[in-house]
Amino acid sequence: MKDQQIEINLATTRKEKPDFNNLQFGRTFTDHMFIMDYTEGKGWHDPRIVPYQPITLDPAATIFHYGQTVFEGLKAYLTKDEKVFLFRPTKNFERLNRSSARLCMPELDEELALNALKELIRVDRDWIPNLEGTSLYIRPFIISTEVHLGVSAALTYQFIIILSPVGAYYKEGINPVKIAVETEFVRAVQGGTGNAKTAGNYAGALKAQEVSSKSGYSQVLWLDGKEKKYVEEVGSMNVFFKINGEIITPELNGSILEGVTRDSIIQLLQHWGLPIVERKISMEEVYQAGLDGKLEEAFGTGTAAVISPIGEFFWKNEKLIINNGETGPLAKKLYDALTGIQNGTLPDSLGWVEEV
Amino acid sequence: MKDQQIEINLATTRKEKPDFNNLQFGRTFTDHMFIMDYTEGKGWHDPRIVPYQPITLDPAATIFHYGQTVFEGLKAYLTKDEKVFLFRPTKNFERLNRSSARLCMPELDEELALNALKELIRVDRDWIPNLEGTSLYIRPFIISTEVHLGVSAALTYQFIIILSPVGAYYKEGINPVKIAVETEFVRAVQGGTGNAKTAGNYAGALKAQEVSSKSGYSQVLWLDGKEKKYVEEVGSMNVFFKINGEIITPELNGSILEGVTRDSIIQLLQHWGLPIVERKISMEEVYQAGLDGKLEEAFGTGTAAVISPIGEFFWKNEKLIINNGETGPLAKKLYDALTGIQNGTLPDSLGWVEEV
Ligand SMILES: Cc1ncc(COP(=O)(O)O)c(C=O)c1O
Ligand SMILES: Cc1ncc(COP(=O)(O)O)c(C=O)c1O
Numbered sequence: 276m277k278d279q280q281i282e283i284n285l286a287t288t289r290k291e292k293p294d295f296n297n298l299q300f301g302r303t304f305t306d307h308m309f310i311m312d313y314t315e316g317k318g319w320h321d322p323r324i325v326p327y328q329p330i331t332l333d334p335a336a337t338i339f340h341y342g343q344t345v346f347e348g349l350k351a352y353l354t355k356d357e358k359v360f361l362f363r364p365t366k367n368f369e370r371l372n373r374s375s376a377r378l379c380m381p382e383l384d385e386e387l388a389l390n391a392l393k394e395l396i397r398v399d400r401d402w403i404p405n406l407e408g409t410s411l412y413i414r415p416f417i418i419s420t421e422v423h424l425g426v427s428a429a430l431t432y433q434f435i436i437i438l439s440p441v442g443a444y445y446k447e448g449i450n451p452v453k454i455a456v457e458t459e460f461v462r463a464v465q466g467g468t469g470n471a472k473t474a475g476n477y478a479g480a481l482k483a484q485e486v487s488s489k490s491g492y493s494q495v496l497w498l499d500g501k502e503k504k505y506v507e508e509v510g511s512m513n514v515f516f517k518i519n520g521e522i523i524t525p526e527l528n529g530s531i532l533e534g535v536t537r538d539s540i541i542q543l544l545q546h547w548g549l550p551i552v553e554r555k556i557s558m559e560e561v562y563q564a565g566l567d568g569k570l571e572e573a574f575g576t577g578t579a580a581v582i583s584p585i586g587e588f589f590w591k592n593e594k595l596i597i598n599n600g601e602t603g604p605l606a607k608k609l610y611d612a613l614t615g616i617q618n619g620t621l622p623d624s625l626g627w628v629e630e631v
Numbered sequence: 632m633k634d635q636q637i638e639i640n641l642a643t644t645r646k647e648k649p650d651f652n653n654l655q656f657g658r659t660f661t662d663h664m665f666i667m668d669y670t671e672g673k674g675w676h677d678p679r680i681v682p683y684q685p686i687t688l689d690p691a692a693t694i695f696h697y698g699q700t701v702f703e704g705l706k707a708y709l710t711k712d713e714k715v716f717l718f719r720p721t722k723n724f725e726r727l728n729r730s731s732a733r734l735c736m737p738e739l740d741e742e743l744a745l746n747a748l749k750e751l752i753r754v755d756r757d758w759i760p761n762l763e764g765t766s767l768y769i770r771p772f773i774i775s776t777e778v779h780l781g782v783s784a785a786l787t788y789q790f791i792i793i794l795s796p797v798g799a800y801y802k803e804g805i806n807p808v809k810i811a812v813e814t815e816f817v818r819a820v821q822g823g824t825g826n827a828k829t830a831g832n833y834a835g836a837l838k839a840q841e842v843s844s845k846s847g848y849s850q851v852l853w854l855d856g857k858e859k860k861y862v863e864e865v866g867s868m869n870v871f872f873k874i875n876g877e878i879i880t881p882e883l884n885g886s887i888l889e890g891v892t893r894d895s896i897i898q899l900l901q902h903w904g905l906p907i908v909e910r911k912i913s914m915e916e917v918y919q920a921g922l923d924g925k926l927e928e929a930f931g932t933g934t935a936a937v938i939s940p941i942g943e944f945f946w947k948n949e950k951l952i953i954n955n956g957e958t959g960p961l962a963k964k965l966y967d968a969l970t971g972i973q974n975g976t977l978p979d980s981l982g983w984v985e986e987v
Binding site: 300301302304308327328329330331332333334335336338339340341342343344346377378379412414416418422423424425426427428435437439459460461462463464465466467468473474475476477478479480481482484485500501503510511 | 656657658660664683684685686687688689690691692694695696697698699700702733734735768770772774778779780781782783784791793795815816817818819820821822823824829830831832833834835836837838840841856857859866867
């Protein structure tokens with residue numbers, strides 16, 4: 276598979292570019308997409324770059340009924356000197372394969388997938404926005420395409436990559452977000468699919484988001500599915516707390532998504548010699564630390580938002596204000612360090628960027 | 632919406648019918664399908680019957696990424712005197728609406744949906760197989776179609792109904808199945824989506840099925856997600872035990888699907904004056920009853936399989952053989968009663984069938 280030639284079929288007309296000053300997240304897509312098919316027995320075949328176009332599937336394709344699908348999210352950045360950087364892209368393809376394994380889907384050759392991505396970015400290079408905070412969001416995903424109403428792993432799939440120029444994920448930008456701690460709904464439980472990046476996790480999460488946004492909380496903090504006691508993660512971010520000088524993030528337990536940003540933050544903190552611990556942490560402990568004046572900062576981490584300071588938690592009808600609702604120095608420092616490496620304005624001392 | 636006229640656009644050529652003696656489950660579809668669109672602000676619109684055809688969606692349609700989708704499964708039966716019966720179809724559309732509510736999707740007018748289904752069945756009436764054990768399987772489903780990479784409820788959807796002539800669901804027919812009790816993977820947990828008929832539940836279940844089928848068990852019995860102690864259900868069936876003369880089924884707890892067959896069985900048993908209890912039941916209790924010689928029967932219930940006697944449970948490396956691995960008298964009696972009502976060979980004393 277590694278040596279398969281990617282066929283390139285360029286679009287004859289190009290779409291008009293959106294205003295890069297006013298990009299909405301995930302609404303505009305570039306001129307091309309990458310597609311590759313999988314057939315049981317034959318493996319992955321026919322890698323190709325084609326004009327961005329609709330997917331046509333039988334209404335009985337298993338994706339519509341049994342949700343066999345996995346996805347990834349990463350970004351390409353345009354540096355001041357016009358280089359295109361990817362941030363730890365191999366981590367995303369590794370995670371895609373782990374997600375696929377959980378969902379009984381065929382794994383990809385990570386090298387081929389990365390090459391395909393680079394080729395696609397080269398083709399649509401002029402879609403990478405060049406303004407502060409903007410980037411090219413990359414969405415690789417695999418869907419099951421077999422025509423079969425029956426609950427079993429499909430025998431055919433498509434791997435697709437689409438690209439979208441994006442601005443900041445949250446309207447608030449690097450400003451703090453308010454988050455409601457979810458005490459009724461559950462996102463994931465050990466033994467389930469929480470650590471896979473798969474559609475069902477997100478579909479199931481909508482209700483809690485809908486309920487909490489009615490009270491003005493744009494995101495929810497998920498607790499563990501067994502006891503609703505331990506902190507897991509936010510909608511599409513992992514979460515960190517700084518308590519009494521120490522930085523704590525929930526340990527990976529099978530129900531939390533293993534964020535690439537999470538891992539990068541941990542490494543950065545270690546690199547800086549700051550105390551970072553991965554362990555179970557209960558909401559009670561966070562709240563108590565807040566009452567005691569020891570909760571110095573809290574923030575979410577993820578590809579879309581990079582670092583999102585948390586200014587307030589709403590839990591059991593109580594508001595917990597963190598750092599006066601302002602962005603803390605650690606969140607700011609991490610944001611600057613990460614985005615600096617991603618944009619090429621800071622040296623890549625940990626070897627994380629890869630040029631396209 | 633109720634008064635909306637269904638537009639009918641008939642296929643100009645018809646497909647060849649499959650051999651009704653050799654139907655595979657969910658592989659062949661009829662000549663037509665029903666479609667209706669939803670647009671936020673406008674509601675459901677453009678109900679239409681069209682030739683069976685592919686669905687065309689933007690690759691960024693949210694269904695592929697965030698899995699907002701719900702479905703149903705019911706059947707139409709051809710009676711000896713050429714009537715077409717539906718079995719409690721309103722229950723399915725009610726459940727579809729409950730599933731939609733959990734997934735933040737728009738609800739349907741149940742009457743309109745049922746009328747649409749009847750109209751579609753009339754159009755494809757000659758696809759209903761007329762042999763013992765066969766029927767027309769009906770798959771209503773709703774998918775989110777909005778083009779948006781961002782985790783929020785979509786603003787556009789499609790409601791679709793497709794039809795498939797089917798034979799028996801299990802190759803084994805009414806013969807007993809062997810079932811492995813799942814102790815590692817979890818299907819659902821309270822606060823999650825277990826009681827909604829949505830794709831993610833099935834995608835997440837594949838892995839356990841894959842592992843257990845390697846040891847010769849075609850299905851798994853799920854335990855609760857918190858303690859892995861209490862019996863929940865089988866892959867696509869609810870489950871009943873007859874212990875010491877009493878019939879027990881796990882109570883609805885938010886993580887079990889509320890089966891229409893389950894409800895019908897409970898009502899039938901009550902109608903017959905047999906002791907039926909809905910309560911928590913641990914696997915330990917089932918196993919102990921087996922050891923004590925008090926586990927008289929166990930069976931699964933669902934639209935696809937109707938009644939599926941369970942001949943063996945495999946749990947923690949032990950085999951528990953039930954009723955010598957044979958179909959028990961209660962399972963047989965329930966199977967005959969239900970299929971008799973469905974096929975019109977027995978009187979419909981509980982008012983369950985609805986003629987098309
Ligand atoms: C559920 C969930 N948790 C955490 C993350 C953060 O992961 P990453 O840092 O790899 O973007 C994401 C986003 O991708 C996510 O969807
Ligand atoms: C998870 C699950 N449980 C139970 C059932 C049985 O429900 P019903 O009797 O309505 O077919 C089904 C099948 O539809 C199912 O998918």
